[in-house]
Amino acid sequence: MPQLSYIDVFFSVQAFQEEELRGKSAVIIDVLRASSSIATAIRNGAKKIIPVADMSDAMKIATTMDQKDYLLCGEKNGNKIEGYHLGNSPAEYTPDTVKDKTLIFNTTNGTKAIKKASLANKVYIGSFLNQQSILDILQEHDDEIVLICSGWQGRLSIEDTLFAGALLYAISGGNLPDSAKDGAKVAFGLFEKYGHDLEGAISKSDHAKRLAELVPNDDISFCCKVNEFDVLPGMRDGILTNLNG
Template identity: 55%
Template structure:
């Protein structure tokens, strides 16, 4: 990573104030599972994803749209919300289900991080699934970059920090500038320590343990895959699309 690239990492959606993102390009990371699911939905032909902060906002939007072209999607504490079409498992978002649809999407951590980033210059969605596409785009980014880990209810989520570190590592061809911000140093260091077996480390993470008890391990296996797509989801006027 060139020392001319100004990059920082926030470790949860509660670890910053909105004005800290102004005029910056934000990369939202919620490996388990929101950004992985968004990437998958768009890969499988979804028209767009509307992130919402809570069930009230989701309900208001759903009442004003054509139900034939929209799906109400999301989870609370890992479990699909009653009455929703889909939960937050990327495996639910196959082409037959989502192609041509716009998704109203509400999750415990990921969509809150997205909504809190609305004052920034640009908002990307990153997962291991589209890692190289994110790195390629960021390498040409002129704005200051913030890697925003969604975390879990205000706490650090190791899987998100590992992806942030992986992005930093790839941007710098394995080198970290001496003048890197503290957040970047922490993420880079954790990735360097655990890079030999990311999948096993993620399976041991606190949030992965919670999800195992709710949905099993299939989602974890899926979200640990790297570069299965070159999709680059970006938020435009309240809708995430490619």
């Protein structure tokens, strides 16, 4: 079980340098919506997910694969990328669509955070949908853990910070010690204040407001569901698969 003084929270992709993760394990959090879509896709039978930092990387990988085996997935500033098969709504990642497919995945914030964490010992993808799976695997760790909130364009986002706080609250049994790091105290405090009404707090967040005109109405609600899926998306050799599988 991790010591709480060994858990830190970074509040955006820009809040850390790659080298800071060497020798540590990382949980990447992008509740709205990359983490939630990844968990949904894996739950619904996607064979593997290849996160990429940008569209050019996505196209390079696609050219090496048979067209019937992969789907180009992702968004830029909330909108599905032109020419892609899927956007970034969990509702799109149905079993009929993703089963046995390789997803090449590219988003504004989430996949950049995943790629930037490449030096970490282990990289997991966390969302409210698979919260218990993240908690279970963290219990097995005695190394330092960093909860990486993807944020939005370098800024804090309440939904990602709330999920980091939810993990800390559960691990600490609701009693965070004074020895906890500053980032952990901030995330824990936010969850203490707003955790009783996740959907209410998240639906009023800056990111949810930005997305309101762009995404299906029930995306926000779906991304706030807790423990819907028993999946553990994690990285192996640059590819996300279900480590619970």
